[in-house]
Amino acid sequence: MTDIILHRVLPFAKRLLAERVQPGETVVDATAGNGNDTLFLAGLVGETGRVIAFDIQQQALDSTKQHLGELAERTELILDSHANVKAYIEGVIGGAMFNLGYLPYSEDHSIITTPSSTIAALDALLGLLKKSGIITITVYDGHEGGSEERDALLDYVKTLHQGDVHAIRYELLNQRRNPPFLLALEKMKDFSEVRKVTE
Secondary structure, eight states: OOOOSSOOHHHHHHHHHHHHOOTTOEEEESOOTTSHHHHHHHHHHOTTOEEEEEESOHHHHHHHHHHHGGGGGGEEEEESOGGGGGGTOOSOEEEEEEEOSBOTTOSOTTOBOOHHHHHHHHHHHHHHEEEEEEEEEEEOOSSTTHHHHHHHHHHHHHTBOTTTEEEEEEOOTTSSSSOOEEEEEEEOSOOSSOOBOOO
16 A cells, blocks of 8 residues: 555645754744644654744633643743734744634634734744745635635735745645645745735
8 A cells, every 4th residue: 555645634734844844943833723733843843842832712722731741841832813923933933834713622613813813923924934944824714704814815825926935725626515725835035024926
């Protein structure tokens, strides 16, 4: 039996980051949720690395801390919007993950990521990202407000200068209704502010 080449969206996001993040680096989980991505990133950075995880719900951070176990020592949990990432990070990051939408298994689906905060966070993180670093954004658009965030994100990504950032959209086309898709951004050169293009 051969290895799977066409991964589902979440495993593919992890594969991209695993190829670029190095032990000892600082990385960001922009949407901690229940801690699955935070745990994955904590494994990538090793004992000398650091994961900074953001969420606007204490319930999410509590779940993440419990999920991390001993790896919580290399993780900083921030109760704040990812839009404010620059207030918490100095220096270069090795990568970042977003998992958009609402908190899985939460009863309140009205608390969701928003276009304005997500795009503000992406802009900031691209400036902090190392050359050749990767940011992955798993986009869910089946919930109320999801399609607006999807469209705003796609419009934003199209403005990123191709000399500064390479952007892909990855999705499986024969999946259930409203399957998630992945946006991945690769930083091509050193800069603190990404150039934008207009059509």
